[in-house]
Each structure stands twice: as structure tokens, then as C-alpha cells.
Amino acid sequence: xxxIYEVAALAGVSPATxxxxxxxxxxxxxKQRLVLDAAARLAFTPNxxxxxxxxxxxxxIALLIPDIENPFYTALARGVEDRAQEAGFSVVLCNTDDDPxxxxxxxxxxxxxxxxGVILSPASDEVDLGAIxxxxxxxxxVDRTTPYPVDAVKIDNRAAGIAATTALVxxxxxxxxxxxxxxxxxxxxxxxxxxxxxxAARGIDVREGYLRHANxxxxxxxxxxxxxxxxxxxxxxxxxxxxxxAVGALRALAEAGVSLDAFGLAVVxxxxxxVLAPATVTQVRLPARHLGTTAAxxxxxxxxxxxxxxxxxxxxxxxxxxxxxx
Amino acid sequence: xxxIYEVAALAGVSPATxxxxxxxxxxxxxKQRLVLDAAARLAFTPNxxxxxxxxxxxxxIALLIPDIENPFYTALARGVEDRAQEAGFSVVLCNTDDDPxxxxxxxxxxxxxxxxGVILSPASDEVDLGAIxxxxxxxxxVDRTTPYPVDAVKIDNRAAGIAATTALVxxxxxxxxxxxxxxxxxxxxxxxxxxxxxxAARGIDVREGYLRHANxxxxxxxxxxxxxxxxxxxxxxxxxxxxxxAVGALRALAEAGVSLDAFGLAVVxxxxxxVLAPATVTQVRLPARHLGTTAAxxxxxxxxxxxxxxxxxxxxxxxxxxxxxx
DNA sequence: ATGAAAGCGCTAACAG
DNA sequence: CTGTTAGCGCTTTCAT
Numbered sequence: 001x002x003x004i005y006e007v008a009a010l011a012g013v014s015p016a017t018x019x020x021x022x023x024x025x026x027x028x029x030x031k032q033r034l035v036l037d038a039a040a041r042l043a044f045t046p047n048x049x050x051x052x053x054x055x056x057x058x059x060x061i062a063l064l065i066p067d068i069e070n071p072f073y074t075a076l077a078r079g080v081e082d083r084a085q086e087a088g089f090s091v092v093l094c095n096t097d098d099d100p101x102x103x104x105x106x107x108x109x110x111x112x113x114x115x116x117g118v119i120l121s122p123a124s125d126e127v128d129l130g131a132i133x134x135x136x137x138x139x140x141x142v143d144r145t146t147p148y149p150v151d152a153v154k155i156d157n158r159a160a161g162i163a164a165t166t167a168l169v170x171x172x173x174x175x176x177x178x179x180x181x182x183x184x185x186x187x188x189x190x191x192x193x194x195x196x197x198x199x200a201a202r203g204i205d206v207r208e209g210y211l212r213h214a215n216x217x218x219x220x221x222x223x224x225x226x227x228x229x230x231x232x233x234x235x236x237x238x239x240x241x242x243x244x245x246a247v248g249a250l251r252a253l254a255e256a257g258v259s260l261d262a263f264g265l266a267v268v269x270x271x272x273x274x275v276l277a278p279a280t281v282t283q284v285r286l287p288a289r290h291l292g293t294t295a296a297x298x299x300x301x302x303x304x305x306x307x308x309x310x311x312x313x314x315x316x317x318x319x320x321x322x323x324x325x326x
Numbered sequence: 327x328x329x330i331y332e333v334a335a336l337a338g339v340s341p342a343t344x345x346x347x348x349x350x351x352x353x354x355x356x357k358q359r360l361v362l363d364a365a366a367r368l369a370f371t372p373n374x375x376x377x378x379x380x381x382x383x384x385x386x387i388a389l390l391i392p393d394i395e396n397p398f399y400t401a402l403a404r405g406v407e408d409r410a411q412e413a414g415f416s417v418v419l420c421n422t423d424d425d426p427x428x429x430x431x432x433x434x435x436x437x438x439x440x441x442x443g444v445i446l447s448p449a450s451d452e453v454d455l456g457a458i459x460x461x462x463x464x465x466x467x468v469d470r471t472t473p474y475p476v477d478a479v480k481i482d483n484r485a486a487g488i489a490a491t492t493a494l495v496x497x498x499x500x501x502x503x504x505x506x507x508x509x510x511x512x513x514x515x516x517x518x519x520x521x522x523x524x525x526a527a528r529g530i531d532v533r534e535g536y537l538r539h540a541n542x543x544x545x546x547x548x549x550x551x552x553x554x555x556x557x558x559x560x561x562x563x564x565x566x567x568x569x570x571x572a573v574g575a576l577r578a579l580a581e582a583g584v585s586l587d588a589f590g591l592a593v594v595x596x597x598x599x600x601v602l603a604p605a606t607v608t609q610v611r612l613p614a615r616h617l618g619t620t621a622a623x624x625x626x627x628x629x630x631x632x633x634x635x636x637x638x639x640x641x642x643x644x645x646x647x648x649x650x651x652x
Numbered sequence: 653a654t655g656a657a658a659g660c661g662c663t664a665a666c667a668g
Numbered sequence: 669c670t671g672t673t674a675g676c677g678c679t680t681t682c683a684t
Binding site: 013017020025027028050054056 | 653654657661662
């Protein structure tokens with residue numbers, strides 16, 4: 001790895017000029033060429049570490065997501081990456097497993113690695129963004145919000161919950177249960193509130209035990225659905241507040257031999273591509289990738305020095321209704 | 327962000343002593359305490375960038391995988407992460423999309439970011455590892471190998487292909503086709519050779535068009551299976567050489583109304599957790615996570631200075647047979 | 653437009 | 669065991 005000194009010597013200019021060439025400063029075309037030639041001959045690549053030490057910042061964005069195995073988050077990550085790449089930034093993916101300790105650790109790394117900014121889907125309300133924020137690093141919360149004063153991009157979760165539930169009501173189901181995510185996570189709470197609003201307004205028969213909180217994964221949805229089916233008066237339809245729990249629910253339904261012709265399922269989120277999805281499931285399509293590009297865009301603007309007041313962008317979901325019961 | 331100088335001043339010692347404390351060198355217990363106190367009071371965190379510039383290396387491992395949405399690779403990534411974390415290393419995940427250009431770009435980043443080493447599943451035989459290797463950075467190829475002189479961890483793909491096909495033969499199927507991955511990727515070629523070996527040895531009826539090369543994704547498997555079913559004499563069983571293509575095949579089968587009671591499917595790889603898998607599919611369980619931990623282990627040893635001759639570790643797959651036909 | 657020179661924060665000789 | 673000191677490679681005033 002050659003240094004700017006070697007390039008400078010070979011080109012017959014000063015190191016500062018070499019630096020200028022590689023940073024788009026004004027340099028006479030002649031010296032420009034000289035430097036570029038020398039650099040090519042030496043296979044010179046600027047040392048990012050030295051640059052970072054000097055500039056106190058890198059072209060790296062940290063992306064902290066709760067579950068790398070959830071297609072929703074990988075899609076989101078793709079969105080972030082796309083936008084970041086365009087701007088010449090790299091993205092470092094960090095899997096927090098919804099574990100505040102891991103999250104904190106990664107936040108620390110982001111700071112001590114002098115990353116340009118952080119996009120995160122907080123594992124809990126108690127994320128400590130204090131350190132990174134007071135360092136002046138831009139932070140954008142995505143999908144979930146935080147009490148800290150940072151920009152945010154989220155989904156209109158209440159509307160998504162309403163849409164999913166409404167589709168079931170319109171399809172003629174009578175007893176609609178809800179498999180919601182863990183308490184304390186705003187996004188899933190809003191979705192469940194959407195369900196509650198609709199069932200209340202439409203006078204739906206909701207029995208004791210029709211609302212179940214589960215973890216966000218397949219096994220959570222599976223267990224919750226099993227419990228629902230074991231009820232004295234089981235529901236005839238279910239809303240799940242995320243994609244993975246719906247997969248678990250489908251599995252439980254299949255195991256119990258319940259046909260989806262007679263049982264309604266609506267998901268806030270999309271069934272993963274991999275799932276052999278029955279066409280009779282209503283999906284509320286979440287703009288995961290768009291969430292990512294939007295968050296990246298906001299972050300890049302902040303990194304570029306944008307100082308406008310804090311913004312929260314709310315994205316709207318699409319409904320893909322299942323065909324009517326028949 | 328306080329520096330070692332500020333800590334040193336507050337503790338009444340030299341900067342070097344502070345550095346020593348944070349690097350586990352021998353320091354008198356007394357000064358040790360002084361330094362730690364001062365550091366705590368100032369919320370000091372060592373600046374990784376400066377350290378890296380000085381040491382010419384970081385505690386970061388780059389992991390380049392072809393498809394972040396494939397559960398096989400996320401499992402592998404988990405393995406790498408686990409082992410790396412234990413050793414105090416961070417892992418940067420890079421998604422190459424099987425695109426040699428992206429791969430090269432990431433390799434360049436790994437070099438200019440002075441990462442400690444690289445684990446990669448090469449997008450093609452033509453990866454240019456020359457630069458990174460000549461830089462002296464350890465590299466471990468995982469799942470796929472390369473012509474470059476680097477350590478490797480792979481699966482006994484031939485045996486896996488044999489196992490999958492044999493299960494189908496033993497279950498009594500007569501005409502067994504193969505949906506293989508793209509040509510030029512060693513792992514899938516070996517699996518397909520396993521199939522060929524078995525069908526030849528067992529005198530299986532293999533018609534024209536029973537071997538299909540597809541891309542590694544769901545749509546590839548889907549199209550290939552459709553083509554197979556459209557044949558004059560369609561097969562009664564299929565081996566797919568990876569997990570995602572099997573999902574596509576299942577989908578095509580479902581669309582065509584073909585029941586898995588009468589049609590055999592064997593996968594080299596595991597159907598993703600998300601898939602509502604019929605129990606009648608034979609899966610050859612690939613030790614994805616173990617592949618990751620093993621690769622990470624080898625890389626860490628190299629980073630630590632291990633200079634033994636190049637090694638290639640071959641891991642063996644497990645078969646999860648489907649129940650017999652009938 | 654260009655060069656000289658001063659660090660960014662840390663580590664590793666080298667002395668003591 | 670501890671302090672002094674010289675860089676790692678780069679960017680950025682400050683002069684010219």
C-alpha cells in the first residue's frame with residue numbers, strides 16, 4: 001500500500017497536492033494528470049483509517065436491526081444499502097436480536113469506529129442513545145421510535161391494524177382474535193390497537209383470551225394459535241401483527257387440520273416469499289424497502305449538515321385482500 | 327471523547343501507562359486503579375481509528391456472502407459471528423449478490439479498512455483474491471472454494487448429492503430428475519455429480535431433459551420444476567441441489583396439483599424454517615452454522631499468526647429422510 | 653494553485 | 669515498571 005508521500009515523490013508534487021487530487025479540490029490539470037499517473041503506477045489507495053483519524057468521521061453507516069432472519073428487516077436493509085451505495089457510503093449490518101445489551105454494544109462500536117451515522121430499529125424504549133446523540137452523530141429511528149430527539153421513519157401501524165382487521169370483518173368473519181407482539185413495542189401495540197378499534201366499532205364477538213401477546217417469531221405465533229384453537233369458543237379468524245407470527249399461526253392451523261376456507265387469517269406484513277402461502281390470507285403490505293431508503297436519505301442529509309427540525313416520516317401500508325369467503 | 331492524554335493528566339501518569347492499562351500490559355496495581363478511575367470519570371473509550379492506524383489492523387472480520395436472504399447463509403453468518411464475538415472481533419456482513427463486481431468492491435473495502443481478515447463464499451472462480459492475499463491478510467473460503475491459496479471449509483457435496491438421491495431410490499421412485507444450480511459453481515456441481523452417480527449405478531430411468539440448471543433462487547426452482555412437469559415423460563421424483571430451488575419446486579408442484587404422496591422430493595439443504603414443509607420431503611441437513619464457526623476459528627488462528635500449511639476442512643451433511651412412499 | 657508543517661489519538665521502541 | 673518520543677497516513681490551515 002503506497003502512501004501519498006510516495007505518490008507525491010513520483011509525481012514531483014507535494015503530498016498536499018496528492019490529497020487534493022483525491023478529494024476533488026482544485027488542482028491544475030497538469031499536476032492532476034501527473035498525480036493520477038503516479039497513483040496508478042503505484043496502485044495507490046487512500047488509507048481510510050488515516051483519513052478517518054484526521055476527519056473524525058468515516059463513510060460508514062451502521063444499521064441496527066432486531067432480526068436478520070426476518071425478511072422484513074432484510075428488505076429494509078436492502079433499501080438502506082441501495083441509497084447509501086449511491087452516496088458512496090458503506091453499510092454495516094448489526095443484528096441486535098432485540099437484546100438491549102447487544103444494541104448498546106453496537107452503538108458503542110458505531111461511536112468508537114467513528115461511523116458517519118446510525119439507523120436503528122430500537123430493541124426497546126430504553127435504548128440509550130444519549131452517548132451517540134451527544135457526540136453529534138446523526139441517528140434515524142426506523143420502524144420503531146424512541147423517546148430521544150432523533151429523526152424517525154415509521155409505518156402507520158394503527159391504519160395497518162385497522163386494514164387487516166377490516167378485511168376480515170368484510171369477509172364475514174364473526175369472532176376475530178389477535179396475535180400481537182410483545183408489550184412495550186410501539187409498532188405492534190399500534191397494530192393491535194387498530195384491531196381493537198375495529199372489533200369494538202363493528203360489534204365483533206371478542207371472547208376472553210382472544211388477544212394474545214407472543215414473541216415476534218414463528219414459534220410465538222404457533223403457540224398463540226394453538227392456544228386460541230384450544231379455547232372453548234375458538235375464534236373463526238385471526239389477525240397477526242407481524243409476518244413471522246403468521247407463519248407460526250399457519251403452521252398451527254395446518255397441524256390442527258383447520259382449512260383456510262373456513263378460517264380467516266390477516267397479517268400485518270407480508271408472508272415471506274419462501275412460504276407457500278395460501279391465497280386466502282389477507283396481507284397488509286408493509287413498505288419495508290422504502291422504509292430503508294427513506295431512512296437512509298434522511299440520515300445522509302443530516303450527515304451532509306442538514307439542520308432542519310426533527311422529522312418523523314410516516315409511511316402508509318397497502319392491503320392485499322384475500323378473496324371473499326365462499 | 328476523552329483521549330489518553332487527558333486520562334493520563336487526571337491520573338497523574340504518562341499516556342503510555344494509560345495505553346498499557348487498556349492493552350493488558352503489566353502496570354502496577356496502584357497506577358492501574360488510578361488510570362481506571364480517571365478513565366471512568368472521563369468516560370474514556372479508546373479511539374479505535376487511531377489504534378488501527380498505528381497497528382495496521384483492526385478487530386473486524388469481513389464476511390462476504392452471496393445472498394443474505396438465503397437462510398443457509400444467515401445461519402452461516404450466525405456461526406461466524408458467534409465465534410468472532412467470543413474472540414472480541416466484530417463481523418461486517420457484505421452481500422455480494424453473486425456479483426463479482428460487488429465482491430471485488432467489498433474486498434477493496436476490507437483492505438482499505440484494514441480489516442483483520444476475510445471469510446467469503448466466492449461469487450465465481452474468478453474472484454481476484456490476489457490483492458488481499460498479497461497484503462498478507464488471512465482469507466478463508468467457505469462453502470465454495472477458489473483457485474487461490476487460502477484455507478477453506480466446505481461440505482462434502484458429492485456425498486450430500488448421493489444421500490439425497492439414494493433416499494429417493496430407496497423410497498421406490500423410478501424416474502428421478504435433478505434441478506441443479508448454475509454451472510461453474512463447484513458446490514452445486516458436486517451435488518449434481520452425486521445424483522448422476524447414483525442414478526447411473528442404480529439403473530434409474532433418466533430421460534432427456536431430466537437435468538436442469540437453474541439459478542439458485544426460488545424462481546429458478548419453480549421454472550425448472552414446471553419444465554419438468556411439462557415433459558412427455560415427467561419424472562416421479564426430483565433432487566434439488568439447494569434449499570431455495572426446492573421451495574420453488576414445491577410451489578410449482580402445488581400449482582400443478584401434484585401431491586407429494588406420489589411425487590418424491592429430496593433437497594440438498596434444509597427447507598427454510600418459514601416454509602410449511604410437507605413431511606414427505608427428504609432433506610440433507612447442511613451444517614451451515616458449523617461451517618461458519620469453523621471458518622471463523624481458522625481465520626482467527628491465522629490472524630493470531632498461525633503459519634501452518636493451508637487447510638481445507640470438509641464437513642459432512644446429515645440426512646433427514648422422508649417416510650417411505652405409500 | 654501549491655507547499656510546508658502541524659497534528660488527529662494511539663502504540664511501541666527505547667531509556668531509565 | 670514507567671516516561672519520553674517518534675511516527676502510522678492523511679487533511680488542512682497558513683503562507684506564498
